[in-house]
Amino acid sequence: MSIDETARETRIDSAGASETHSRQETVREARIDYLPRDPVELSRPIGLIGAGNISGMHLAAYRDAGYNVVCICDNSIDRARGRRDEFFPSANITDDVDDLLARPDVQVVDIATHVDVRPALIERAIRAHKHVLSQKPFVKDLGVGARLINTARRAGVRLAVNQNGRWAPHFAIMLAAARDGRIGTVTSADFAVYWPHDKIVADMPAFANMRDLVLYDFGIHWFDLISRLFADRGQAHSVYAAVNSRPGQVIPVPTEAQIIITWENATATLVLRAASHRLESGSYRVEGTDGVVVHTGLSLGGNDVRIVTDDSDLVIPLQGDWWQNGMHGTMAELLSAIEEGREPSNDARHSLPGLALCFAAMESSRRGVPVDPRTVVVPPED
Numbered sequence: 001m002s003i004d005e006t007a008r009e010t011r012i013d014s015a016g017a018s019e020t021h022s023r024q025e026t027v028r029e030a031r032i033d034y035l036p037r038d039p040v041e042l043s044r045p046i047g048l049i050g051a052g053n054i055s056g057m058h059l060a061a062y063r064d065a066g067y068n069v070v071c072i073c074d075n076s077i078d079r080a081r082g083r084r085d086e087f088f089p090s091a092n093i094t095d096d097v098d099d100l101l102a103r104p105d106v107q108v109v110d111i112a113t114h115v116d117v118r119p120a121l122i123e124r125a126i127r128a129h130k131h132v133l134s135q136k137p138f139v140k141d142l143g144v145g146a147r148l149i150n151t152a153r154r155a156g157v158r159l160a161v162n163q164n165g166r167w168a169p170h171f172a173i174m175l176a177a178a179r180d181g182r183i184g185t186v187t188s189a190d191f192a193v194y195w196p197h198d199k200i201v202a203d204m205p206a207f208a209n210m211r212d213l214v215l216y217d218f219g220i221h222w223f224d225l226i227s228r229l230f231a232d233r234g235q236a237h238s239v240y241a242a243v244n245s246r247p248g249q250v251i252p253v254p255t256e257a258q259i260i261i262t263w264e265n266a267t268a269t270l271v272l273r274a275a276s277h278r279l280e281s282g283s284y285r286v287e288g289t290d291g292v293v294v295h296t297g298l299s300l301g302g303n304d305v306r307i308v309t310d311d312s313d314l315v316i317p318l319q320g321d322w323w324q325n326g327m328h329g330t331m332a333e334l335l336s337a338i339e340e341g342r343e344p345s346n347d348a349r350h351s352l353p354g355l356a357l358c359f360a361a362m363e364s365s366r367r368g369v370p371v372d373p374r375t376v377v378v379p380p381e382d
C-alpha cells in the first residue's frame with residue numbers, strides 16, 4: 001500500500017505563511033511504501049509460545065490481519081486460555097512447549113517470552129523445523145544469536161525478530177525515505193523521547209528492577225532503527241552513553257540516558273527521559289545529503305511525518321500505530337518471505353548490529369568512556 005491518496009504538500013510562501021493543498025505530481029512523488037504487506041496466503045498456521053502481557057498486542061494484530069493462530073502455549077495454562085478466549089477461540093492451548101512443537105500443522109512459532117529463556121525455545125522450535133519470530137531483544141549474547149542464525153539456515157527455516165518499531169508508521173516512513181535514497185546519504189539522526197516509562201512498569205518487577213531497562217529493554221528499538229538507517233556504512237566505530245536517575249522517578253533503576261554514536265562523517269544521538277511525567281513527547285530529525293525527515297509526536301509516534309528536499313516539502317499523514325502496524329508488520333514480513341522463498345527484512349542477522357550498539361552503550365555507561373561496538377559480544381554482567 002502507499003500513501004499516494006493522502007500525501008499533501010505544505011508550501012511555505014515568501015511571507016512565511018503555510019498553505020496545504022493537493023497536487024498530483026507531488027502525490028506521485030510521495031509514493032512511499034510503509035504499511036505492513038500481507039502474504040497472499042493468510043492462513044499459514046501459527047503457534048504462540050508465551051501468553052504474557054505483550055502477547056495481547058501480537059494476537060490482536062494477527063486477528064485483525066486475518067492470520068491463523070492454531071495453538072497457544074504458556075507455563076500458565078490460565079494465561080494461554082485467557083488469550084485463546086479473547087482472540088482465537090478455536091485455537092488449542094497447552095502448557096507444554098513440546099506439545100505445540102509436535103503439531104504438524106504449526107509452521108510458524110511466535111516466541112514472546114522474556115529473553116532469558118527465549119534462545120533455548122528458539123533452538124527447539126528450529127529443530128522441530130518451524131519458522132520462528134522472536135520477540136526482542138533477540139539475544140543477550142551475539143555469539144548465541146549467530147549460532148541460532150546458523151542453526152536456522154542449516155534447518156532451512158526462517159528466523160526473524162519482532163523489531164516492531166521498524167513498522168511503526170513514523171519510523172517506517174523514515175526508514176523508507178532513507179532506503180529509497182529520497183534524502184540522499186544519511187549523515188545524522190537525532191532522537192529524543194520524554195515519557196513516563198517508570199510509572200508504566202512500576203508494578204512489573206521484571207522491568208521495574210532491570211538495571212538497563214532504558215538502554216536495553218526499551219532502547220533496543222532505537223538502536224535497531226539507527227543500525228538500519230546507517231546500514232550501508234557498516235558498524236559504527238564509537239558509542240558513548242551515560243545514564244542517570246532523577247528525583248521523582250518511581251523505580252529504582254536509571255531512567256535518564258543519552259547516547260552518541262559515530263561513524264566516519266556520520267552521527268546519531270539518542271536522548272531517553274523515561275521518568276518524564278508531564279507533556280509526553282517523542283521526536284526525530286534525520287538529515288541526509290539531499291533532504292531531511294522530521295517527526296514530532298508522543299513516545300511511540302504521532303500524526304504525521306515531514307520530508308523536505310530541495311524540490312518538495314511534504315507532510316505525510318500517518319495510518320496506524322506502533323502496536324497495530326508493528327506487530328502486524330513483523331509477522332506479515334516473515335509470512336511473506338516464507339511464501340516468496342526469500343530472506344525477510346527482519347531476519348535475525350539484521351538484528352545483531354543494533355544489539356551491538358546497545359551492548360556498547362551499556363558498557364560505555366559503566367566505564368564512562370566511548371566503546372567500539374565492533375568489539376562487544378555480550379552486555380556487561382552487572
Ligand SMILES: NC(=O)c1ccc[n+]([C@@H]2O[C@H](COP(=O)([O-])OP(=O)(O)OC[C@H]3O[C@@H](n4cnc5c(N)ncnc54)[C@H](O)[C@@H]3O)[C@@H](O)[C@H]2O)c1
Nearest residue numbers: 050051052053054055073074075076112113114115135136
Ligand atoms: N516489541 C515490543 O514493543 C515489546 C513490548 C513489551 C514487551 N516486549 C518484550 O516481550 C517479552 C515478554 O514481555 P512480557 O511483558 O509479555 O512478559 P510477561 O512476563 O508478561 O510474559 C512472558 C510469558 O512467557 C511465559 N513463559 C516463560 N517461559 C515459558 C516457557 N518455557 N514456555 C511457555 N511459556 C513461558 C510466562 O509464563 C509469561 O506468561 C520481553 O522480552 C519484552 O522485552 C516487547
